[in-house]
Amino acid sequence: MLKEGMLIVLSGPSGSGKDTVLAELFKLDLGIVQSVSMTTRKRRENEVDGIDYLFVDESVFLSAIESEKMLEYAKYGNNYYGTPKAPVDNWLADGKIVVLKIEVQGAGNIRKMYPDAVSIFLTPPSLEVLEKRLRGRGSEDDEDVKRRLDIACNELSRICEYDYVVVNDDLMSAVDDIKTIISAEQLKVSRRNNLLSEVNK
Amino acid sequence: MLKEGMLIVLSGPSGSGKDTVLAELFKLDLGIVQSVSMTTRKRRENEVDGIDYLFVDESVFLSAIESEKMLEYAKYGNNYYGTPKAPVDNWLADGKIVVLKIEVQGAGNIRKMYPDAVSIFLTPPSLEVLEKRLRGRGSEDDEDVKRRLDIACNELSRICEYDYVVVNDDLMSAVDDIKTIISAEQLKVSRRNNLLSEVNK
Numbered sequence: 001m002l003k004e005g006m007l008i009v010l011s012g013p014s015g016s017g018k019d020t021v022l023a024e025l026f027k028l029d030l031g032i033v034q035s036v037s038m039t040t041r042k043r044r045e046n047e048v049d050g051i052d053y054l055f056v057d058e059s060v061f062l063s064a065i066e067s068e069k070m071l072e073y074a075k076y077g078n079n080y081y082g083t084p085k086a087p088v089d090n091w092l093a094d095g096k097i098v099v100l101k102i103e104v105q106g107a108g109n110i111r112k113m114y115p116d117a118v119s120i121f122l123t124p125p126s127l128e129v130l131e132k133r134l135r136g137r138g139s140e141d142d143e144d145v146k147r148r149l150d151i152a153c154n155e156l157s158r159i160c161e162y163d164y165v166v167v168n169d170d171l172m173s174a175v176d177d178i179k180t181i182i183s184a185e186q187l188k189v190s191r192r193n194n195l196l197s198e199v200n201k
Numbered sequence: 202m203l204k205e206g207m208l209i210v211l212s213g214p215s216g217s218g219k220d221t222v223l224a225e226l227f228k229l230d231l232g233i234v235q236s237v238s239m240t241t242r243k244r245r246e247n248e249v250d251g252i253d254y255l256f257v258d259e260s261v262f263l264s265a266i267e268s269e270k271m272l273e274y275a276k277y278g279n280n281y282y283g284t285p286k287a288p289v290d291n292w293l294a295d296g297k298i299v300v301l302k303i304e305v306q307g308a309g310n311i312r313k314m315y316p317d318a319v320s321i322f323l324t325p326p327s328l329e330v331l332e333k334r335l336r337g338r339g340s341e342d343d344e345d346v347k348r349r350l351d352i353a354c355n356e357l358s359r360i361c362e363y364d365y366v367v368v369n370d371d372l373m374s375a376v377d378d379i380k381t382i383i384s385a386e387q388l389k390v391s392r393r394n395n396l397l398s399e400v401n402k
Contacts, residue, residue, distance in 0.1 A: 162390050163389065166388060184384070189322070189364060189365060
């Protein structure tokens with residue numbers, strides 16, 4: 001039974017655990033590929049260029065926008081974040097499940113361009129937990145944490161724009177929830193090709 | 202996190218295995234309740250009145266229609282099939298997951314009345330398998346089998362009206378698929394109440 005590729009948009013406040021959840025999801029070997037975002041923000045010590053992000057200068061980023069090579073981009077704080085278009089379209093044509101980790105600001109554009117995209121909002125169980133996680137990270141100062149919490153409040157108010165919400169209280173439950181969403185979406189009538197001819201054979 | 206009840210519409214050709222799949226699903230103790238359909242068709246030997254169906258005379262059925270006590274009904278072959286309305290509405294108000302086993306003909310009405318209903322089409326892996334199953338059942342003569350196969354072909358052409366399709370090749374896989382669909386639907390943003398206030402607490 002043929003299936004088309006599936007585009008998954010994963011958003012959530014900074015500190016909601018998107019990266020940790022995705023890392024566990026990839027371990028499950030479900031054949032998911034993840035688009036690597038491009039950003040102008042400073043690389044954190046544990047991050048690898050080309051894997052966590054494509055870290056580029058602002059001039060490079062602006063030139064990619066200019067030549068329409070970006071699927072979406074957003075300015076978030078003082079930095080640009082965005083998704084190069086070509087690899088995503090190639091993977092989808094190839095029938096792959098593509099996960100885009102996208103800021104809330106940019107997710108709306110993706111949903112417009114790919115109406116079949118499955119959008120998932122990952123949320124911390126509470127703002128207190130989010131604050132603890134952000135402070136525990138150690139890479140942000142007090143002002144950064146306060147700004148990120150403000151942004152998180154804003155983002156939370158836009159959950160209603162998403163298809164699914166996954167609460168990241170327990171890591172493995174959150175991973176299981178996303179796995180469940182993917183499996184159910186694969187059973188959607190709208191995602192099945194040649195279904196009738198398969199049954200009628 | 203409060204959730205509203207969920208209405209699941211399960212359809213599929215006669216012989217697709219709706220009853221067997223549902224029996225296994227109920228063993229899982231997911232808190233699902235199943236509406237008992239009312240019918241004027243003859244009771245099969247292994248069926249129990251009030252559990253498999255409410256078996257009634259045509260005059261009783263027509264009177265229930267008249268007094269608007271039916272959620273939906275359809276004439277299928279020479280017999281009426283339908284769903285009494287009151288228990289379904291009570292269960293949904295109570296937050297329950299209610300499964301309606303509904304003929305394809307009647308499912309459209311349910312979806313109109315309950316736009317949030319999750320509709321699942323259970324299909325045999327092929328028409329050959331369906332024919333084998335119908336003959337194996339032993340309760341239908343040749344003409345019955347032929348008529349049911351014709352109806353099945355018709356019903357299969359209406360899969361596109363459903364949200365999900367589950368192929369009943371292996372029984373436990375089909376049960377798992379339905380379980381997955383229910384779990385994913387429970388993660389839908391549109392089904393979550395008070396989500397924001399929970400996170401903002």
